Amino acid sequence: MSYTLTIVILGTILLGSVAGALGCFAVLRKQSLLGDAIAHAALPGICIAFLITGAKHSTMLVLGAIIVGWLGAIILSIVTQQTTLKKDAILGIILSVFFGFGLVLLTYIQRLATSQKSGLNQYLFGSASTLLKADLWVMGVLGSIVVIMMILFWKEFKLISFDTAYASSLGYRVKTLETVLTMLIVVAIVIGLQTVGVVLMSALVIAPAVAARQWTDRLSVMVILAGFFGSISGVMGALLSSFFYQIPTGPVIVVVMSIIVIISLFLSPLRGIVWEKVRQYRNRKLIYQKKSLYQLWLLAQNHDDLTYAHSITTLEALGFHWALASLQQLVQKGLVYKNKQGHWGLTQQGVTEAQRVAVAWRGEELVKERPDYD
Amino acid sequence: MTTQFPAIEVRDLTVAYREIPVLWDIDIEVPEGILLAIVGPNGAGKTTLLKAILGMLKPAAGDILIKGKSYPEQRKLVGYVPQRGSVDWDFPTSVLDVVLMGRYGQLGWFNRPGKTDERLAIDALKQVGMADLSCRQINQLSGGQQQRVFLARALVQAADIYFMDEPFVGVDAVTETAIVTVLKSLRDQGKTVVVVHHDLQTLADYFDWGLLLNVRKIAMGPIKEVITTDNLKLAYGGRTAYIS
Numbered sequence: 001m002s003y004t005l006t007i008v009i010l011g012t013i014l015l016g017s018v019a020g021a022l023g024c025f026a027v028l029r030k031q032s033l034l035g036d037a038i039a040h041a042a043l044p045g046i047c048i049a050f051l052i053t054g055a056k057h058s059t060m061l062v063l064g065a066i067i068v069g070w071l072g073a074i075i076l077s078i079v080t081q082q083t084t085l086k087k088d089a090i091l092g093i094i095l096s097v098f099f100g101f102g103l104v105l106l107t108y109i110q111r112l113a114t115s116q117k118s119g120l121n122q123y124l125f126g127s128a129s130t131l132l133k134a135d136l137w138v139m140g141v142l143g144s145i146v147v148i149m150m151i152l153f154w155k156e157f158k159l160i161s162f163d164t165a166y167a168s169s170l171g172y173r174v175k176t177l178e179t180v181l182t183m184l185i186v187v188a189i190v191i192g193l194q195t196v197g198v199v200l201m202s203a204l205v206i207a208p209a210v211a212a213r214q215w216t217d218r219l220s221v222m223v224i225l226a227g228f229f230g231s232i233s234g235v236m237g238a239l240l241s242s243f244f245y246q247i248p249t250g251p252v253i254v255v256v257m258s259i260i261v262i263i264s265l266f267l268s269p270l271r272g273i274v275w276e277k278v279r280q281y282r283n284r285k286l287i288y289q290k291k292s293l294y295q296l297w298l299l300a301q302n303h304d305d306l307t308y309a310h311s312i313t314t315l316e317a318l319g320f321h322w323a324l325a326s327l328q329q330l331v332q333k334g335l336v337y338k339n340k341q342g343h344w345g346l347t348q349q350g351v352t353e354a355q356r357v358a359v360a361w362r363g364e365e366l367v368k369e370r371p372d373y374d
Numbered sequence: 375m376t377t378q379f380p381a382i383e384v385r386d387l388t389v390a391y392r393e394i395p396v397l398w399d400i401d402i403e404v405p406e407g408i409l410l411a412i413v414g415p416n417g418a419g420k421t422t423l424l425k426a427i428l429g430m431l432k433p434a435a436g437d438i439l440i441k442g443k444s445y446p447e448q449r450k451l452v453g454y455v456p457q458r459g460s461v462d463w464d465f466p467t468s469v470l471d472v473v474l475m476g477r478y479g480q481l482g483w484f485n486r487p488g489k490t491d492e493r494l495a496i497d498a499l500k501q502v503g504m505a506d507l508s509c510r511q512i513n514q515l516s517g518g519q520q521q522r523v524f525l526a527r528a529l530v531q532a533a534d535i536y537f538m539d540e541p542f543v544g545v546d547a548v549t550e551t552a553i554v555t556v557l558k559s560l561r562d563q564g565k566t567v568v569v570v571h572h573d574l575q576t577l578a579d580y581f582d583w584g585l586l587l588n589v590r591k592i593a594m595g596p597i598k599e600v601i602t603t604d605n606l607k608l609a610y611g612g613r614t615a616y617i618s
Contacts, residue, residue: 028465152484159475163461166527169428169454170479171446217511219466 004129008242011131011139012234012253015192018143019201020208020230021150022188024223025181027209028161033088034073034182036202037095039189041072043102043198046123047109056119058135058194062142065190072098073182099198126197126250128238139191146184146191150223157181158219195238197250204230207257214268233257288326290357293335295320296346297354301372309337309345379442381406381535381566382427387436389419389426396422398590400436404568404583406534409561411571411580411597414587415610420570421457423587424537428454440535450479453533457540458520463512470495470508472523476530491530498529503552518549525553535566542573554580577601 026035042065049064050056072094079090109120122130150157159167160177168174185205192201212225237253266274295315300306315323327344330336335350346354358367382404389397397419404410412420425431427438429445440448453476473495474487481487487495499505502522507515515523521541528536538557542550557567561582571577577584577597584600586592588609593600 028462030462155478155481155486156483158467159478162465162467162472163456163475165425165430165456165460166454166475168430169449169452169456171449172478213466217466217468217513222466 004131005242007131007133007136008128008238009235011136011195012128012238013231014136014139014143015195016204016208016230016232016234016253017227018146018188018230019192019204020212020226020228021223022146022185023205023207023230024209024212024219024226025150025157025161026185026205027213028219029181031185032202032206033091034076035185035189035205037072037076037091037098038069038186039193039198039201039205040095040102041098042066042069042190042193043123044068044098044105045071045102046193047102047105047120050109050120051105058132058138061194062138062190065193066186068098069186069190070183073186102198122197122248123193124197124199125248126193126195126200126253128195128249129242129245131195135194142187142191146187149180149184153177153180192234195234195249196253197248200250200254203254203257204234207254207261208233211257211261211264214264214271217270229257229260233260285326285329288320288322289330289333291320292323292326292330293346293350293354294357294361296336296344297351297358298372300346300351306351307337307345307347309339309341309343311341311343315344379439380404381441382568383437383439383442384423384427385437385439387423387426387438388434389422389431390434395434395589397426397433400587400591402585402591402594404566406566407561407564408566408583409557409581410566410568410583410585411577412568412585412587413571413574413577413601413609414592418588418609420572420587421539424539424568424570428452428537451534453528453531453536455524455528455536455538455541457543458517458524459543463515463520465512467512468508469499469504469510469512469515469523472512473498473508473526473530476527479531494530494532495526498526499523501529501556502526516546518545521545521549522552525556529556533565536560536568538567538569540570540572542571542576574601574606 023035026032045064045066045068046061047064048068049060053060076090076094079085080087106120106124119130156167156172156177159170159172160174160181164174167177189201189205192204196204208226208229209222211229212222215225216222233253233256236256238249240256241247241249241252264272266272269275292315295318296310297306299310299314300308312323312327315327327336327338330350331338335347335353336344337347338344355367358371380403382402384400384402387397387400388395400423412423414420422431426433427440427445438445440451445452470492474491476498477487477491477494481491496505496508499508502525504519504522504526507519512520512523525538525541528538541553545553557569557580560567569581571581578601581597583595584597585594586600586605586609592609593605
């Protein structure tokens, strides 16, 4: 494996897992769009850091991104508290104002005669191939700090994400904890900006959490899974984009991530749409079968023999257009038989089962007193 | 458990949102070992009073003392049951996990709940009749079960004073009875229980004391003395159809 490739893979694993893990808290606290605003707000920070230092020094650029991204988050929280404006509107304004300012600075830098080919516009859509060992160090140190803090404050973050009022009644400084958590999310986002770009970085914060939630009902598993999804899409996206090197890395990562999200939304056994439909279908089938059993049993009450067979028209006359299908299923279960005239009746086993259904639906006494009464 | 201080003491409390008083000059003294209902019409400031006592919002004026000291000094004595609608029940966690949150205050920073905490949590779930659901995901609970989980979480705090915000809203009769039983047994153990309540019909059956509130304090004392026709007219402005 080439040296550059190793760096790219390590880098994307790192940024994907950190963004994915921290993203869970953003999503659970209903702050998905906060990540988007922070990522866009970081662009002017990167540009300002470049203008001040006059070079593309990764520590400085990351620092600039953190400070200005953080500033965006602070302005958001102040404006939300001081005005009655809705949060989504404020988020939209902050995102576009900071991003617009960032684009102005970026264009200015591109036109500076003195600046060597800055390569700063890779921060828009990301470029994994520009990752250097020095970048990896910065990402590694910051990423480790974020993950260690998340583990240390695990129960506190969990508590404020679930129930802030209760947390504050226990004496936790909720405001401080929220600030720390937002700070960690800012850092997790900034780590990925060079590779994924400011425009799409929020996808890597939100999407892994959304996908992971589909597969588990435990926060710890969700966080690990989201980190895993984030790094997989990071690595695959970076590799794919380096094969087709006209495409920037960010969009490819997001495409890979979207596939994971779509699969999760449809196929997860816990909450997936497909399984939900299957469950509903099975349920309906079972209810139809029970209803058929019960109706056959009711009809048979007029005869001495509870296994007496009736024509299907009798059932269909009651409005059960699905009767034939469920009768056939019941024959397979051995609860119903079909005689030579094509009439349907309960087997002995079917009578017992139908009685059980009747008792469950109508209660034991009523079934004993008036079995023929519905 | 008796001290020379009342369980809760509120002096000249005023809370305002943008200059409109939500609570105005409230003076109350809650003795230990009673079951107190805070009653009043919508917007009377019932939840606000609770939040002010629990230090969740800053009053414009006034003092609040829990057994003679400020809330931050005494918060280990206090258990809180928020409104069940205040959280997202699709949060990825289990019943046991939510109840264990009641132990976080005792655990301190960085410590995780252990075996003892789990035993206490299961005990609390037993008290509210939910022990067999301890592994259940919270998104599968009915409204009544959610309320009982919140109550269990407060019970593991082993507090002396409990505050509950509308615990009977949208729960079935079974849950309502279960909650009342727990509240009465807490009272019988000498604990103080303060409940925001809005069903006047059940007031006298469930509670010993009442605080009738409508921005100002209308009346406070033993329940029979508080829910008189005159007092209720004052609080509800003659709009109530309460039959005594």
